[in-house]
Amino acid sequence: MLEIKNLHVAVGGKEILKGLTLAISAGEVHAIMGPNGSGKSTLSYVLAGREGYEITGGAITYRGENLAELSPEKRSAKGIFLAMQYPVEIPGVTTLTFLKTALNAQRRARNEPELDALAVLKLVRSKAASLNVPEEMLKRALNFGFSGGEKKKLEILQMALFEPALAILDETDSGLDIDALKLVADGVNRLRSPERAMLVITHYQRLLNFIVPDRVHVMAGGRIVAKGGKELALELEAKGYGHWTKDAA
Amino acid sequence: MNAIVLPNRRIEDWKYSDLRNAVDESAVAAAPTAAWTMASVEGAADIADLPAIMPRGEHGAMAELAIAAAKAGPYVRVAKGERAAVHLHLVEGGHGRALIVVEDGASLVLRETVRAADFANIAVEIVIGKGARLDHVRHAPQHDTVQLADYAVQVADGGQYCAQLMNFGSKLARTELHVVLEGEHAEAVIGGAAVLSGTRHSDVTIHVDHAVGNSKSRQSFRYVAGGHSRAIYQGKVTVRQRADGSDSMQTAKGILLGERAEIDLKPELEILADDVKCAHGAAVGDLDADSLFYLRSRGVPESEARSLLIRAFLEDAVTGIEDEKIRSEIWSAVEAALPAAMEPAP
Known part of the structure; x- marks a missing residue:
């Protein structure tokens, strides 16, 4: 589904990704682990199409298409979803209005009929209930004044609602207590399916106790420096990143 | 009328609104008396002609000219304890005067609209009694003329003046408010927005004077400027000596949509008392890039996300x-003005 080949990315003229190669097939959950500054978030932003992240070499192919040519909104309509580490607070736009706008924009782009307000409400309510998201949250301004846990829950709610083909979770575990973490992991696990690929980016192994990956990649210095099965995460936990980052430097 | 000297950019207060450049002195001198209509009157409002003896508040330079030149105007009065809603429409430009009196304990919703098709220079006296309340919504439509409006507002003990100034810009448009909080617990809550496109201009200049203590003022403005337009906010708050317990806050924010647009925000405080609570803030910028990316990454197309x-x-x-x-009417006007303001400059 996603194939990243020898990817080089610069931000503000500084090279952050330095020849990253990675392939994910439908039905798989991959984890990327790495220390701070290894380029994890840069990878997530470049996959979502954020401006200012310049691809200086290599290629990203998503379902046979060159991803670099697509705007963020086109990528979204084609099934790419990035759950952000720091969801943005937008006062003045209520959460429900935003969900309806986003959902219908994606449907419009795919030439699917738009859903009316009632249909959206029903859909959102059913997804929210399964994630323990209180309805009151949907009436508040988007992420505005939300706690860290609430923001992450809303990201997962959006993932459940948009049903992406490729979901990227950027440090979704950061700032969560164990209960919130379980709830978020539950939401993610429920979305595992043979048609869907997931890329879980994390600093800590903890999240991977709850979202068990098929493959684990270790990232350091803008490259994948090691890969393996789920046991690699445990090895990392035991040995620390130093073991791998030495090679990268 | 004697020779007129129009305010120009060399006068600090008119720095952003060079009137001399926008209108001929002879046209100002020759302007007739402005004409108003009462588009609607509900409740217990008395409508009459201006009385021989008028209350006089602090005004700006051009208002003095209006006061000298205007020969007649409307007088809206809401008697003690009564309630009313009045829609005042300026149907023909020129020099105009008006008087609004809301007596003790009374309340008035004043909606003011302007045809804006020709030069207008109006001066309005507003007197708000003890415990009285005036809700004043001024809607200045988009035009290409010179529009000047100047209000002197006196608020007695426990009185409330709530103003909402909605500006869509003109060749030169300036609204001045001079509010004096004369009694304890008097309050002024002033807000508004400007949505500008093309080469339009809108200047809101406000002076709130906390003449006595335990009075409160709030100012909050939001500007969106596209094309080559220019939006100005000059807000000054004075807290007089011994006006302790005064509480004031000013915020003004602007978003520049046009590369050649300009927003000037100038909040100012003059505090002569010791025990006061005053704050002000102003910020002009582009749309927040993080917010824009967040929305786009969820499938909302860029133009829709911006809007x-x-x-x-x-x-x-x-x-x-x-x-x-009134709110929904104003919002419709905002919606109507936005596409032009968001248009990329040619």
Whole structure:
């Protein structure tokens, strides 16, 4: 589904990704682990199409298409979803209005009929209930004044609602207590399916106790420096990143 | 009329609104008396002609000219304890005068609209009695003329003046408010927005004077400027000596949509008392890049995301309008003005 080949990315003229190669097939959950500054978030932003992240070499192919040519909104309509580490607070736009706008924009782009307000409400309510998201949250301004846990829950709610083909979770575990973490992991696990690929980016192994990956990649210095099965995460936990980052430097 | 000297950019207060460049002195001198109509009157409002003896508040330079030149004007009075809603429409430009009196314990919703097709220079006296309340919504439509309006507002003990100034810009448009909080617990809540496109201009200049203590003022403005337009906010708050316990806050924010647009925000404080609570803030910028990316990454196309963020920004400015019907009319005007303001410059 996603194939990243020898990817080089610069931000503000500084090279952050330095020849990253990675392939994910439908039905798989991959984890990327790495220390701070290894380029994890840069990878997530470049996959979502954020401006200012310049691809200086290599290629990203998503379902046979060159991803670099697509705007963020086109990528979204084609099934790419990035759950952000720091969801943005937008006062003045209520959460429900935003969900309806986003959902219908994606449907419009795919030439699917738009859903009316009632249909959206029903859909959102059913997804929210399964994630323990209180309805009151949907009436508040988007992420505005939300706690860290609430923001992450809303990201997962959006993932459940948009049903992406490729979901990227950027440090979704950061700032969560164990209960919130379980709830978020539950939401993610429920979305595992043979048609869907997931890329879980994390600093800590903890999240991977709850979202068990098929493959684990270790990232350091803008490259994948090691890969393996789920046991690699445990090895990392035991040995620390130093073991791998030495090679990268 | 004697020779007129028009305010120009060399006068600090008119720095951003060079009137001499916008209109001929002879045209100002020759302007007739402005004409108003009462588009609607509900409740217990008395409508009459201006009385021989008028209250006089502090005004700006051009208002003095209007006062000298205007030969007649409307007088709206709401007697003690009564309630009313009046829609005042300036149907023909020129020099105009008006008097609004809301007596003790009375309340008035004053909606003011302007045809704006020709030069207008109006001076309005507003007197708000003890415990009285005036809700003043001024809607200045988009035009290409010179529009000057100047209000002197006196607020007695426990009186409330709530103003909402909605500007869509003209060749040169300036609204001045001179509010004096004369009694304890008097309050002024002033807000508004400007949505500008093309080469339009809108200047809101406000002076709130906390003449006595335990009075409160709030100012909040939101500007969106596209094309080559220019939006100005000059807000000064004075807290007089011994006006302890005064509480004032000013915020003004602007979003520049046009590369050649300009927004000037100038909040100012003059505090002569010791025990006061005053704050001000102003910020001009582009749309927030993080917000824009967040929305786009969820499938919202860029133009729709921009418009969603601008609407959210402006909506804050109209929530202060209590009358639902007026609020929805104003919002429709905002919606109508936005596409032109968001248009990329040619």
